[in-house]
Amino acid sequence: MSGIGTGYDLSVTTYSPDGKVFQTDYAQKAVDNSSTAMGIKCKDGVVLAVEKLVLSKLLVEGSNRRIFNIDHHAGMAVAGLQPDGRQIVNRAQDEATQYKSFYGESIPGSVLCERVASYKHAFNLYWSMRPYGVSSLLAVHDKAAGPQLYLVEPSGIAHRYYGTAVGKGRQSVKTEIERLKFDQISCRQAVVECAKTLYKVHEESGKPFELEMSWICEESGWKHARVPAELVAEAEQQAKAAAEESDMED
């Protein structure tokens, strides 16, 4: 897997002869090895979901958060190196509060995305620090553009999505959600879809995992909040049932 760089991968300030910056690629690998995180922008809001592998029975359930509040109207799900992710969350929170303090209104989604992306990009350009091994899924709601979903990669590339996923199971998740009609699906339906998809792609069925989900919709008062526990439980029920059904079909 490693050793392809052969000398061109020692520093983020070095190109390889075929035009790659290997350190950036390696940062992306850190994300690709993490457990899956996904987001769906529905017709009436945004939903984020993370598959959290439970590493030990000694861990308290619900700890090791993967989804964070950036501001009332914005949230971030983190995939990749978790300590790096915490720094990115802090930076995004600072950007949001500074913007509000200066301009008197909540930071718009496109601006927040741009700020996180240019921050991450700086670490791909200058010599002193390595790139962040983090991909950030941003869920934002503002007056101008309504609900939005952004993905910011370790390189600083950022796009706005209807639906996307990062981490180990991203390919399978993206294939699953491609068939969804994003302009028709509601948040409640998306919560169930996320649960079903994550259960389906969770490979080692022996290993337990926790489902962490958040949303921004009318029901949450257009604030970024955890999906209520009963809805998550209900979605997990449906997901487990669907997974068993497809098992039986095999």
Next chain:
Amino acid sequence: MDLNAFGRGAAQACSNSKMSDAEPHTGTTIVACTYNGGVVLGADGRVSTGNYVSNRASNKIMQLTDNVYLLRSGSAADTQAIGDYVRYFSEQLAGELGDDPSVQTIANLVGTMNYNNKNMLMGALLVAGFDKHSGGQVFGVPIGGTIVPEKWAIDGSGSTYIWGYMDSAWKPDMTREEAEGFVTEALALAMARDASSGGVIRTVTLDKDGATMRYVGGNEVPLFHEELQPPAAAAAGTASMVVG
């Protein structure tokens, strides 16, 4: 608002003591008023240094963005500087947003300048504009840095004479014509009684289609109780010079 009159009064007392010491100030009347579909702003044209009128037809309405304007009263220099800074920040923000900033955001920028530099500045400002989310809006940003959204607002030395008129004559959901007449009438009344206000009336009307500027020359300003009509020769625009 009382504190502002106090501050202004104190500053004026200082500045009127010796004309050579006084800095130009916009002893002024400024008025802004929302109506059904937009907002009307208006100002007089007099800039005075003590008893000397340095400009009788100045423009106290400053454009900050396509859809937000600033009405200036207090120190001419301070308010121009504030306007320039806010215009600069607004342009930057518009570039970042890819769209016009909201009126509230601009008002916040003006308020931030007034608040953070309150020891040095003397600017009593009105911010008025039209944005697609909330329509026509007026914000009062007096000395000190308060930001107050209002249905209508007045400021400047001449405003003290027209509070009663504004309170009694304002009504909600006026038409554009009613609002323009209301603002013009208010300014004319203030200009009649305030020595530091006078000259011309300038108004700007903002709605979803943009801005319309109007100018009422000195001899067309409405007159009130015992005010003299302008001489016929001046009204016709001919100047007669007496030679010899």
